[in-house]
Amino acid sequence: MKPRALIRDRRGATLVEFTFVAPVMIMLMMGLCDLLYQTYCRSVLNGAVQKAARDGTIQGGADQTGTLDQRVMSVMSGLIGTTAQSCADTPAAGTWCSTRTSFTSFAQAGPEPFNDDNNDGIRQSTECFSDINGNGKWDASPGSGNSGQGGASDVTVYTMRVTYMRVFPVSGLFGWPTTQTIVASTLLKNQPYQTQTGTATALAPVCS
Template identity: 45%
Template sequence: MMRLLRHLQSDRTGASAVEFALVAPVLLMAMMGLFDLGYNVYTATLLEGAIQKTARDSTIEGSVSKTSTLDAAVTEMVRNIAPQATLNFKRTAYSSFSDVGKPEDFTDVNGDGVCNAGEPFEDANANGSWDADQGKAGSGGARDAVLYEVQVTYPRPFPVTSMFGMDADYIMTSRTVLRNQPYDLSEKVVKVLNCP
C-alpha cells in the first residue's frame, strides 16, 4: 500500500491538463477583454477618420444640401466594422472657434451670475432668448466655425464585459471643429436684447 502511495505522489501524468483547466478561464477572459478593447479602438479610429473627412467636405459652399449624403458616408464606413451601429449627428455653428461651447454674453447688473431681471444680453444665435451655449443648430454660413459631433452606439462583440458590470452597448462620441470656407461676404448682425 505504501508503495502505491509513493508511486501516486511522484506521478505527474495529467498535471498539465489540470493546470490548463485552472488557467484557461482567466486567460480566455483576458483575451476577450483585449479583443473588445482592440475592436473599440479600431472603430473609434475609423470614426475619427470618417468624421475628419466629412467635416472638411461640410465646409465647402453648397454642402448644406448634401448633409444627409455626407452623414450616410460616415454611417457606411462605421457600419463596415460595426454593422448594428446607430449614429446620431449634430452640427452647431459658432461665429468663431473661441465661441464654441460658450454662453451668450450678458451684463450681470444685479451681480447674481444669472441672466435675469431684464439684464441685456447678446443674442448670438438669434433665437430671442439667452442660452448657455451660443451655437446655432446647423452648418451655419460662410466663415462660421462648425462643431460636428457624431455619437455611435453598437453592441459589444464580446459578452465578457457584462461580467464586470459594463453595459452591453458601447457608446462613443467624436467631435471636430472646422471653419466654413469664405464663400460669401455676408456680415452677421448680433442683436442686443433683455433677459426675462
C-alpha cells in the first residue's frame, strides 16, 4: 500500500477509539450498578425491618426480638450472603447490628414540641416549648429512652445496620471503601395489650 493511501486509511480507527473509551465506560457502568444495588438492598432491608417492627409491637413481641432480627437477616441473606451479629463501632463485612429504644410517647422519641409562632419550622429562643426531660432547655432529641422493645403502648425505635462487601470491584478506583453499610429504622407504637407502667404528666410550657 502506498504511503498516501495508508495515511488516508481509516480502517480500525473505531477499534482504537473504543480501546480508550471502553475502560472509562465500564468503570462508570459498574459504579452506577453498585449504587443501584445499594439502593435495592436498602429498600429490601426497609421492608424487612418494617415487618419485624410490626410483629414486635404485639403482645409477646419483646420476648421475640432475637427471632425477629433473624427473620430480617434471613431476607437479606439472599442478597449479601451469610452474616454474623456485631455492633462494633467500625463494622466488618458480613455483620449486622440491631437496636431497640423505647419511649413512653411519640413526643419523647422526637424533638421537644414548641410553639412555632412564625411558622418557619425552627425553634427560636423566644418560642415556648415543652420541657419533656426537665433539663430547662429545648432539645432536638429530649432523651435517650430505654433499651429494648418496651411495654404496652410504648413507642419503640427499631434500627438495623447491615454491612456487606461491595458486589462490584471498582470501589478502590472511586476512592470508596470495599464494604458498604446500610441502615433502616422505623418508629412504631406497641399495642395496648396490658396496663402501661407509668403515667402521663401534663407539662407546663417553658418560654425562656
